[in-house]
Amino acid sequence: MTSSTATTQTVxxxxxxxxxxxxxxxxVRAMREQAFASFTASGFPTPKNEDWKYTNVASLVSGQWSVACGQSQELTPADVEIARRFGVDRNGFAALNLAFGEIKVxxxxxxxxxxxxxxxxxxxxxxxxIFPxxxxxxxxxxxxxxxxxxxxxxxxxxxxxxQVIVEDNASVTHYRVQKDGAEAFNIGTTEVSLGRDSRYDSTNINLGAAISRHDIDLKFTAEGGEAWxxxxxxxxxxxHSDTHSVIDHTVPNCVSHQTYKGVLNDHSRGVFNGxxxxxxxxxxxxxxxxxxNLLLSNDARVDTKPQLEIxxxxxxxxxxxxxxxxxEEELFYLLTRGLPETLAKNLLTYGFAEAIIRKIGIESIKTDLDAAVLNRLSVKLEV
Amino acid sequence: MLLEVKDLHAGIDGKEILKGLNLQVKKGEVHAIMGPNGSGKSTLSKVLAGHPSYGVISGEVLYEGKNLLELEPDERAREGVFMAFQYPVEVPGVSNSQFLRLAYNQKALHHGREELDPLEFNDYLKEKAKIVDMDPQFFKRSVNEGFSGGEKKRNEILQMAVLEPKLAILDETDSGLDIDALRIVAEGVNKLRSPDNAIILVTHYQRLLNFIVPDMVHVLANGRIVKEGGKELALELEEKGYDWVKGAANAN
Structure with a gap:
C-alpha cells in the first residue's frame, strides 16, 4: 500500500x-460498521488484483475526498436484509459504498x-x-x-x-447513463437477481469520466428468467472505462443476451471482462x-475477455x-456517394454505436445520447 | 467525350486483371459491358469509382477531359461519377433520408448550389422515390439494413436518382433479382436516361438488356474488350455463349 492510499483510507x-x-x-449501523471493517481490511484494489489488472485507480485513491452523504431513507427490516446481501467482499469500493451508502428504496x-x-x-x-x-x-x-x-x-x-430484485413474473427495464465530466471518477456496481419467469433489460452507456468502472453481477434464481x-x-x-460483468445461470431454462460495444479514440482505453x-x-x-470494439486511433487500446464457463x-x-x-468496403460505399472521408468515418462510427442506443425505449434519452455521440463525432444529422 | 479509357492496365494485389482496355462513352449513351466471370468487369467498375484496393498499372482515364484517376473516390462522386454496388453496404443507425441528404448536400456544396434542409429534401426525395416505386417508409429505415436483395438494388437506383450523376456505372445491378424486381430497377434506370448523362451497365447476363436497351455492347474477356457492337451483339452472345469470345481473347 502506498502512503497516499493509506492517507486516503485514514481520511x-x-x-x-x-x-x-x-x-x-x-x-443499519451494524451493517455499515461491518462494511467499513471490510473496506479497512481489503483497502482499494490495485492492479495486482486479477480483476483490476487493467484498471489502475491510483489517481483516484490518492485524492482527498470529502464525503457528501445525504440522508438515507427510513429502512424496513426487509430493506436492511436486502442491503446486507450486497457483496461488500467484491472489493474495497463496494464495501465503502455500503458503509457510507445513501440508501434509497x-x-x-x-x-x-x-x-x-x-x-x-x-x-x-x-x-x-458520493455513495448512492x-x-x-x-x-x-x-x-x-x-x-x-x-x-x-x-x-x-x-x-x-x-441492487435490483426482480421477483417472479416481474419486469424491470434499467438504463444506466454515465456522462460524468472528464475529471470525474465513477465506480459503480449493479447486482441483479431474477425470479421465476422474470425479465430484466438493461442498457449501460459509458461516455464520461476519467476512470470509470462498472461491475455487473446478475444471477438467475428460478427458471424462465430472461435478461439483456x-x-x-x-x-x-x-x-479509461472498465466493465466487469458476471452472468450466472444457476437454474435451468433461462436466457441471457449480452451485447457490448466500444468505440475508442485518441489514447483511451477500454476493458471488457464478461x-x-x-x-x-x-x-x-x-x-x-x-x-x-472499434479502435479509431493507433494509440487507443482495448482489453476484452469474454468468458463462458459451461x-x-x-x-x-x-x-x-x-x-x-x-x-474498408463500408467506407468506400459512403465515399462513392460523395461524403468526405472524415464524415464517412464518423457516420459509420455513429452507426456502430447507435446499434446499442437504438434499443432504448425512452425517446428523450435516445435523442440525448444520439446527440452526445454525434457531437463527439462532429456529425450533423437532422431528420 | 464524357469518359475515355485508354489502354488501361489495372489489378488487385499485384495481379494484372485489366490488360489494355479501351472505352469511349459519350453523354446520352448507354453502354453494356458484358463478360464471363473473371473477365475484369468488376475491376473496371471499381477502378472507375476509385476503390483503394485496386491499382492502376498504366493507361489513362479521362472524365470530361480531366484525369479521373488522380481524384479521390468522394471527389469523383461529387464530380458526377456514381457506382451502383453489386452488394450494397448496410449502414446501421443512419436513415436513408439522412444519408441521402448528406450526400446530396455535399454535392450541392461542391457545385456552389444551395443545400436543402430536411423538409425541402424530403419533398425532393419523395419525387425521386416514385422513379423506383419506393415506399416513403424506406426513408426512415437505416440504409440497406434488413433490406431484401431487390430493395437494396432499388435503393441504389434511388441514390442515383437523387445524386443525378453524369456517369453512372451499374455493377451487376441485375444479379440476384427476380423478374419483377429487375423490371422495376430497369424502368427506374430508363427514366433516368437523359441526353446529359451516360450509363455503363456491367453485367454477366443478357436479360437486363431486354429491359435497358444499350447503344453499345462491349464484350470483355481476359481483361480486354474482344468484341464490340450494337444491342444485337448481346443476343448473339446469349446464343453462342462466352466460349465464343473466350476463343477470340485467346486468339489476340
Missing part, C-alpha cells in the same frame, strides 16, 4: 467515525405496472465523494423502468451501487455474449469479441 476512516454517529437504526408493489420511469440523477460536487445506494424491488408481477444517470461536472468521486445486459463505451482523450457461468444444473440455458451439455451458448477498424 475516510475519520469521516466514517463522524458519519456513523448519526446512524440511529441499530441494524424503490419498491414496486405486486402486480403494479408503472409507466413513468423512475429517474435517479447523480452529480458530485468538486472534490466530494439504490434498492429496486420489483414485486411479483410488477413492471417498472429505472433511469440511473451520472453527470458530475468536476473532479469528484462517485461510488454507486444498485447491453452496453456501449465511447471514449476519447485519456479516458463471465457467463452455466452451472451443472442449468440445462436449457441460452446465453449469448458479444463484445465488439458445466452442462444441454445449452445454447455463444460468445465472441472483436477489435477492429472500420470496414
Amino acid at each position: 475516510f476512516a475519520e469521516q466514517f467515525r463522524e458519519f456513523i454517529k448519526g446512524e440511529t437504526n441499530d441494524a 424503490i419498491r414496486i408493489a405486486k402486480d403494479t405496472s408503472i409507466a413513468e420511469p423512475f429517474e435517479l440523477n447523480f452529480a458530485a460536487a468538486e472534490n466530494t465523494a 445506494h439504490i434498492l429496486v424491488i420489483a414485486e411479483t408481477g410488477s413492471k417498472a423502468t429505472i433511469i440511473e444517470s451520472y453527470a458530475s461536472q468536476t473532479k469528484s468521486f462517485t461510488n454507486a451501487a444498485v 445486459v447491453d452496453g456501449l463505451y465511447m471514449l476519447g482523450g485519456r479516458q 463471465k457467463v457461468f452455466v452451472r451443472e444444473n442449468a440445462h436449457g440455458t441460452d446465453a449469448q455474449q458479444s463484445n465488439k 458445466f452442462n451439455d444441454d445449452v445454447k451458448c455463444s460468445h465472441g469479441a472483436t477489435v477492429g477498424q472500420l470496414e
Whole structure:
C-alpha cells in the first residue's frame, strides 16, 4: 500500500467515525460498521488484483475526498436484509459504498405496472465523494423502468451501487447513463437477481469520466428468467472505462443476451471482462455474449475477455469479441456517394454505436445520447 | 467525350486483371459491358469509382477531359461519377433520408448550389422515390439494413436518382433479382436516361438488356474488350455463349 492510499483510507476512516454517529437504526449501523471493517481490511484494489489488472485507480485513491452523504431513507427490516446481501467482499469500493451508502428504496408493489420511469440523477460536487445506494424491488408481477444517470461536472468521486430484485413474473427495464465530466471518477456496481419467469433489460452507456468502472453481477434464481445486459463505451482523450460483468445461470431454462460495444479514440482505453457461468444444473440455458470494439486511433487500446464457463451439455451458448477498424468496403460505399472521408468515418462510427442506443425505449434519452455521440463525432444529422 | 479509357492496365494485389482496355462513352449513351466471370468487369467498375484496393498499372482515364484517376473516390462522386454496388453496404443507425441528404448536400456544396434542409429534401426525395416505386417508409429505415436483395438494388437506383450523376456505372445491378424486381430497377434506370448523362451497365447476363436497351455492347474477356457492337451483339452472345469470345481473347 502506498502512503497516499493509506492517507486516503485514514481520511475516510475519520469521516466514517463522524458519519456513523448519526446512524440511529441499530441494524443499519451494524451493517455499515461491518462494511467499513471490510473496506479497512481489503483497502482499494490495485492492479495486482486479477480483476483490476487493467484498471489502475491510483489517481483516484490518492485524492482527498470529502464525503457528501445525504440522508438515507427510513429502512424496513426487509430493506436492511436486502442491503446486507450486497457483496461488500467484491472489493474495497463496494464495501465503502455500503458503509457510507445513501440508501434509497424503490419498491414496486405486486402486480403494479408503472409507466413513468423512475429517474435517479447523480452529480458530485468538486472534490466530494458520493455513495448512492439504490434498492429496486420489483414485486411479483410488477413492471417498472429505472433511469440511473451520472453527470458530475468536476473532479469528484462517485461510488454507486444498485441492487435490483426482480421477483417472479416481474419486469424491470434499467438504463444506466454515465456522462460524468472528464475529471470525474465513477465506480459503480449493479447486482441483479431474477425470479421465476422474470425479465430484466438493461442498457449501460459509458461516455464520461476519467476512470470509470462498472461491475455487473446478475444471477438467475428460478427458471424462465430472461435478461439483456447491453452496453456501449465511447471514449476519447485519456479516458479509461472498465466493465466487469458476471452472468450466472444457476437454474435451468433461462436466457441471457449480452451485447457490448466500444468505440475508442485518441489514447483511451477500454476493458471488457464478461463471465457467463452455466452451472451443472442449468440445462436449457441460452446465453449469448458479444463484445465488439472499434479502435479509431493507433494509440487507443482495448482489453476484452469474454468468458463462458459451461458445466452442462444441454445449452445454447455463444460468445465472441472483436477489435477492429472500420470496414474498408463500408467506407468506400459512403465515399462513392460523395461524403468526405472524415464524415464517412464518423457516420459509420455513429452507426456502430447507435446499434446499442437504438434499443432504448425512452425517446428523450435516445435523442440525448444520439446527440452526445454525434457531437463527439462532429456529425450533423437532422431528420 | 464524357469518359475515355485508354489502354488501361489495372489489378488487385499485384495481379494484372485489366490488360489494355479501351472505352469511349459519350453523354446520352448507354453502354453494356458484358463478360464471363473473371473477365475484369468488376475491376473496371471499381477502378472507375476509385476503390483503394485496386491499382492502376498504366493507361489513362479521362472524365470530361480531366484525369479521373488522380481524384479521390468522394471527389469523383461529387464530380458526377456514381457506382451502383453489386452488394450494397448496410449502414446501421443512419436513415436513408439522412444519408441521402448528406450526400446530396455535399454535392450541392461542391457545385456552389444551395443545400436543402430536411423538409425541402424530403419533398425532393419523395419525387425521386416514385422513379423506383419506393415506399416513403424506406426513408426512415437505416440504409440497406434488413433490406431484401431487390430493395437494396432499388435503393441504389434511388441514390442515383437523387445524386443525378453524369456517369453512372451499374455493377451487376441485375444479379440476384427476380423478374419483377429487375423490371422495376430497369424502368427506374430508363427514366433516368437523359441526353446529359451516360450509363455503363456491367453485367454477366443478357436479360437486363431486354429491359435497358444499350447503344453499345462491349464484350470483355481476359481483361480486354474482344468484341464490340450494337444491342444485337448481346443476343448473339446469349446464343453462342462466352466460349465464343473466350476463343477470340485467346486468339489476340
